[in-house]
Amino acid sequence: MPVYRYAPVKCPCKLCGEGFDHRHEASEPALSACPTCGQTVNRVTVQAVNTPKLLAPLSIAKAKQAGFTVFKRISDTELERQ
Numbered sequence: 443m444p445v446y447r448y449a450p451v452k453c454p455c456k457l458c459g460e461g462f463d464h465r466h467e468a469s470e471p472a473l474s475a476c477p478t479c480g481q482t483v484n485r486v487t488v489q490a491v492n493t494p495k496l497l498a499p500l501s502i503a504k505a506k507q508a509g510f511t512v513f514k515r516i517s518d519t520e521l522e523r524q
């Protein structure tokens with residue numbers, strides 16, 4: 443399941459900072475409001491964390507060089523920014 447990054451329109455938000463990550467099926471509609479503060483949010487990037495390429499150390503380094511945020515899966519429901 444892909445992880446989507448959302449950023450509040452008034453950034454940074456007092457409650458959710460510069461945004462948050464939300465995981466849902468690609469077929470589901472994007473969030474329109476922050477679940478924490480209710481502010482309108484925009485989806486800013488799409489992360490395909492299940493892509494095998496991103497799990498290889500070399501690719502992570504390349505992804506970081508390219509300016510992507512790399513996440514490590516630490517459990518079924520949690521991701522850790524690297």
Ligand SMILES: [Zn+2]
Binds near residue numbers: 450458480
């Ligand atoms: Zn918020």
